[in-house]
Amino acid sequence: MIEMKNVTKKYPNGVVATNGISVNIKQGEFVYVVGPSGAGKSTFIKLMYREEKPTSGEITVNGIDLGTLKNKKVPFLRRQLGIVFQDFKLLPRLNVYENVAFALEVIEEEPKEIRRRVMEVLDLVGLKHKARMFPNELSGGEQQRVSIARSIVNVPKVVIADEPTGNLDPETSWDIMNLFEEINARGTTIVMATHNREIVNTIRRRVIAIEGGMIVRDEHGGDYGYEI
Amino acid sequence: MKFNTIKRHFRESFKSLGRNSWMTIASVSAVTVTLILVGVFALIMMNLNKAASDLENDVEIKVLIDETADETAEKALLAKIEKLPEVAEMTYSTKEEELTDLVKDFGDDFKLFEQSNPLRNVVYVKASDPQQTVNLAKKIDKFDFTYDVKYGEGKVEKLFSVLNISRNVGLVLILGLLFTAIFLISNTIRITIIARRDEIEIMKLVGASNSFVRIPFVLEGMWLGVLGSIIPIAVVITLYHNVYKNIAPRLQGEFIQLLEFSPLVYQVSGLLLLIGVLIGVWGSFMSVRKFLKI
Numbered sequence: 001m002i003e004m005k006n007v008t009k010k011y012p013n014g015v016v017a018t019n020g021i022s023v024n025i026k027q028g029e030f031v032y033v034v035g036p037s038g039a040g041k042s043t044f045i046k047l048m049y050r051e052e053k054p055t056s057g058e059i060t061v062n063g064i065d066l067g068t069l070k071n072k073k074v075p076f077l078r079r080q081l082g083i084v085f086q087d088f089k090l091l092p093r094l095n096v097y098e099n100v101a102f103a104l105e106v107i108e109e110e111p112k113e114i115r116r117r118v119m120e121v122l123d124l125v126g127l128k129h130k131a132r133m134f135p136n137e138l139s140g141g142e143q144q145r146v147s148i149a150r151s152i153v154n155v156p157k158v159v160i161a162d163e164p165t166g167n168l169d170p171e172t173s174w175d176i177m178n179l180f181e182e183i184n185a186r187g188t189t190i191v192m193a194t195h196n197r198e199i200v201n202t203i204r205r206r207v208i209a210i211e212g213g214m215i216v217r218d219e220h221g222g223d224y225g226y227e228i
Numbered sequence: 229m230k231f232n233t234i235k236r237h238f239r240e241s242f243k244s245l246g247r248n249s250w251m252t253i254a255s256v257s258a259v260t261v262t263l264i265l266v267g268v269f270a271l272i273m274m275n276l277n278k279a280a281s282d283l284e285n286d287v288e289i290k291v292l293i294d295e296t297a298d299e300t301a302e303k304a305l306l307a308k309i310e311k312l313p314e315v316a317e318m319t320y321s322t323k324e325e326e327l328t329d330l331v332k333d334f335g336d337d338f339k340l341f342e343q344s345n346p347l348r349n350v351v352y353v354k355a356s357d358p359q360q361t362v363n364l365a366k367k368i369d370k371f372d373f374t375y376d377v378k379y380g381e382g383k384v385e386k387l388f389s390v391l392n393i394s395r396n397v398g399l400v401l402i403l404g405l406l407f408t409a410i411f412l413i414s415n416t417i418r419i420t421i422i423a424r425r426d427e428i429e430i431m432k433l434v435g436a437s438n439s440f441v442r443i444p445f446v447l448e449g450m451w452l453g454v455l456g457s458i459i460p461i462a463v464v465i466t467l468y469h470n471v472y473k474n475i476a477p478r479l480q481g482e483f484i485q486l487l488e489f490s491p492l493v494y495q496v497s498g499l500l501l502l503i504g505v506l507i508g509v510w511g512s513f514m515s516v517r518k519f520l521k522i
Contacts, residue, residue, distance in 0.1 A: 078435035
């Protein structure tokens, strides 16, 4: 599903964010990416949806070689992925329904089909009754559920999440995690960068630990492993 | 692109004008102010240019034909002048006709000269390009049987140099004004778009292609241009209507005339609309481009 070979990313300011990372994530896996701040987690995640280009090495996502992917074709890669951010990244001027529908408008889906699919995912995340509200009228947890609904409305094979519970209180975080588990149970691959020890230690899945731009640990059913 | 998508782009461009109403007002005012300046200045410049051409066209060469020339020599001279490539038109007038004109202009006292006419046969020549008058006059002067060639030596050269300078100054001013307009308008549009860079980023992250993001913005820029040119067009029309009504009658019979109301005002209006739309579209296009690289 996602394959990296010797991927190095060096930023123009000289910072080496990932230093020869190789990893293979299979279809249907649930992967935590952990590590201290500034270790290269975010870069690792951004490389997958081509917000950053690797300096060297190979990345293949869903059969697409990101090394030879033209800038023009990047939207087609992103349409096969669902991306969830720590700060939700909802369009403030659009209501809940429109925010989710946007991901389908972009791929020029039929209006009828858009309506059906949007209501379906809003039902899944439990926000059908708030479809007409705007992001600033929702709680953090609700906003994150909207952004998750947006990420899966395309039925992507992979959902990539960069600290999706980073801005949420513990209880809401658990709701969000349940949602991710449910999505994963349907066969969708999930890659999630997180700082949440409790979640990683409770919902045991594959854990990739990154430090100093390198993978220092990669175990199935591992724990968070860092003392604060 | 599907029809639904095109409809969406138009809908979005209208919606966003309303949602960013303050930005819309700012951009439209910037367009309005600069286009009023451009419009008024264009009216002035085009009229000045017309006046300059009127002055230039009034310049002609008077060729006095030597008395010793008999009829065949005169004909030969006329044929030679006519063959010159710079000549636009020429009128021949005998010395009797010249005297009649003189009497008409200065009174019956000149009738005295009817007994022995001191004047010479004359041919009036106009150059196709008035700026060539001096050259042409010098060429004609070299021909046989020309007694004298007059074109207002000294004055004509001065007139032409003044007109050329004022034309160039006008051109520079108009270019400067246009440049300022482009800068001002596209800058305002850029600010409105910078305020929405997050929006562009999110669109790109959910997989929108560049053109999908760009088209509504570009359409919006176009509407800004159209909205911004309404008031300037109204100003140009009313202003010139009044100016023409008041000044044109006083210039009757003069050799300098105002440009007619009808084609000029519509040409300038069309120009303003075109500038507004082009700058709006271009400004949006360039400003969005910067944020598409995600």
